[in-house]
Amino acid sequence: MSRAFVKEGDGALDPLPDLPLSPHPNYVTPRGLAALQARLRDLQTTLASLKARAERLDKLPEAAAERDIRYVEARLRSAILIDPAELPLDEVAFGLAVLVEDADGVQSRYEITGEDEADAARGRIAPQSPLARALIGAEVGDSVTWRRPAGAVTLEIIEISHADQ
Known part of the structure; x- marks a missing residue:
């Protein structure tokens, strides 16, 4: 190979490209x-x-x-x-936990958290997720539709609470 195509340097690495920010x-x-x-x-x-x-x-x-x-x-x-402890519990909002029930009577608890804190296995969802978008603004007794790739699911809001910190 011609030496014209070989990069000579001081052995230092170029900085790695930055990770994408949301x-x-x-x-x-x-x-x-x-x-x-x-x-x-x-x-x-x-x-x-x-x-x-x-x-x-x-x-x-x-x-x-x-x-x-x-x-x-x-x-x-x-x-x-955003400190969830300061938020009223009249509607689902960022930082709060919500207990929902599906048509089969199965209850699930979700907490709307920041993107870096989101963890589906722990029920922590980012506010941009389809589920969080369906839940935000809903009140106890409301039914919301969660549009998923596997099909839409209707969830009833059972309880809104402060999340365990």
């Missing part, structure tokens, strides 16, 4: 904000230990940690804190 407002609960702050501290500790290694030929882990730090810092800068 175009939606970055609403966070106090728990979500604390988790982001803890994640930033953990990443900074990881980066410091990577830079303290005696053998640093592989700089990719450092570049990945730096990229992740930039992402979390951007999420923290754009965070809009």
